[in-house]
Amino acid sequence: MFQTQKTIENHRPQPGNQLRPGLEGVPVTQSSICDIDGNHGKLTYRGYPISELAAHSSFLETSYLLIWGNLPTAEELKVFEKEVQMHRRVSFRVRDMMKCFPATGHPMDALQSSAASLGLFYSRRAIDNPQYIYDAVVRLIAKIPTMVAAFQLIRKGQDPIQPRDDLAYSANFLYMLTDREPDPLAARIFDRCLILHAEHSLNASTFSARVTASTLTDPYAVVASAVGTLAGPLHGGANEDVIAMLEEIGSPEKARSYLDEAISNKRKIMGFGHREYRVKDPRASILQGLAEELFARFGKDEMYDVAKALEEEAATSLGSKGIYPNVDFYSGLVYRKLGIPRDLFTPVFAISRVAGWLAHWREQLGANRIFRPSQIYTGVPSRTWKAVEDRPTSIGA
Numbered sequence: 001m002f003q004t005q006k007t008i009e010n011h012r013p014q015p016g017n018q019l020r021p022g023l024e025g026v027p028v029t030q031s032s033i034c035d036i037d038g039n040h041g042k043l044t045y046r047g048y049p050i051s052e053l054a055a056h057s058s059f060l061e062t063s064y065l066l067i068w069g070n071l072p073t074a075e076e077l078k079v080f081e082k083e084v085q086m087h088r089r090v091s092f093r094v095r096d097m098m099k100c101f102p103a104t105g106h107p108m109d110a111l112q113s114s115a116a117s118l119g120l121f122y123s124r125r126a127i128d129n130p131q132y133i134y135d136a137v138v139r140l141i142a143k144i145p146t147m148v149a150a151f152q153l154i155r156k157g158q159d160p161i162q163p164r165d166d167l168a169y170s171a172n173f174l175y176m177l178t179d180r181e182p183d184p185l186a187a188r189i190f191d192r193c194l195i196l197h198a199e200h201s202l203n204a205s206t207f208s209a210r211v212t213a214s215t216l217t218d219p220y221a222v223v224a225s226a227v228g229t230l231a232g233p234l235h236g237g238a239n240e241d242v243i244a245m246l247e248e249i250g251s252p253e254k255a256r257s258y259l260d261e262a263i264s265n266k267r268k269i270m271g272f273g274h275r276e277y278r279v280k281d282p283r284a285s286i287l288q289g290l291a292e293e294l295f296a297r298f299g300k301d302e303m304y305d306v307a308k309a310l311e312e313e314a315a316t317s318l319g320s321k322g323i324y325p326n327v328d329f330y331s332g333l334v335y336r337k338l339g340i341p342r343d344l345f346t347p348v349f350a351i352s353r354v355a356g357w358l359a360h361w362r363e364q365l366g367a368n369r370i371f372r373p374s375q376i377y378t379g380v381p382s383r384t385w386k387a388v389e390d391r392p393t394s395i396g397a
């Protein structure tokens with residue numbers, strides 16, 4: 001049924017017994033979805049530069065490209081948009097389940113649970129059936145934003161707002177979140193943010209998705225595991241911490257002393273650094289432009305000057321080590337201006353990244369071999385079990 005990756009002998013890595021913490025530089029799969037040139041700050045999805053997609057494409061068109069490999073025809077795009085629109089609603093059972101979640105819980109935990117719960121409703125694991133795959137893709141892309149917006153209202157004690165069929169994907173999400181039809185510029189900028197976050201090769205959450213996919217489980221479990229991985233502060237969660245950090249700095253003049261103090265105490269500057277890039281992340285540059293577009297129209301966020309001062313100051317102290325702003329550095333400022341609460345920044349990242357996860361799910365199924373890396377054992381070589389009364393009183397003796 002599935003082509004096995006064992007048959008792909010070309011460029012097979014031979015890491016031997018060498019330990020590679022964080023798998024840095026270890027190829028574990030072949031992929032034709034996205035390419036990163038970290039030395040020159042270039043990123044392409046299926047061969048298209050991210051700057052072109054962010055300028056001209058839509059999130060749904062980009063999702064189609066990522067998942068199915070080519071840009072859709074006008075008819076394919078129309079059908080895909082329509083299907084997504086038709087599947088935006090979530091069952092009242094999912095909404096009722098969300099009402100039982102603690103209002104103080106993090107929205108990423110709510111999203112992980114509700115994404116996993118979809119597997120209960122669409123549990124047929126027919127992953128060799130193209131229709132099942134298509135339906136799962138449509139459902140996940142359609143329902144994740146609805147679930148994010150629903151939890152936001154439920155935790156405030158309000159009823160979720162139903163999707164509006166006359167609104168396009170991004171405008172509808174902002175509407176479900178705020179109960180206001182968004183300004184078209186705000187909706188377009190949000191859509192461009194989704195394009196920028198949709199895919200980024202084998203980052204931690206995508207790797208998690210592929211590991212889960214490799215067991216041939218259902219796509220809802222694949223996405224739920226990726227959501228859990230994205231939540232951490234070293235990955236998608238950094239965008240929340242960036243705003244907290246900018247507020248802590250408070251004013252542009254304090255950027256230098258904050259940086260010096262953080263570096264001397266070996267504290268990371270959130271929103272800086274990336275395993276793949278040695279220059280500024282191309283997505284950070286585009287997001288900075290989007291932030292400026294928003295500020296020009298709706299008024300400036302004073303934290304923007306702090307961010308710019310920090311970037312300028314960091315150019316000397318961190319730039320020499322190849323540490324520059326990543327995608328998370330300016331995204332929070334954009335989301336904040338769009339009226340998105342801080343703890344929804346990472347769920348918004350997930351709304352977008354689900355496209356990349358699903359593209360990798362499909363690719364994994366096309367050449368599957370279960371992930372099962374090895375380890376270097378560092379424990380006690382061999383011991384003999386003793387009855388509890390015969391054990392010494394101090395632990396480890």
Ligand code: ACO
Pocket residue numbers: 022203233234235236238267268269270271272273274275318321323326327328
């Ligand atoms: N601030 C200060 N120093 C940094 C930073 C940073 N943000 N990032 C890396 N460094 C330094 C480390 O202290 C280390 O220095 P040393 O060699 O003198 O000890 C060196 O650079 C290597 O750092 P690692 O953490 O080993 O690099 P790695 O490639 O493993 O980590 C990561 C990449 C996790 C993104 C890291 O840069 C980081 O923690 N950044 C802050 C969190 C963040 O913004 N995460 C979002 C990443 S983008 C995304 O996931 C969507």
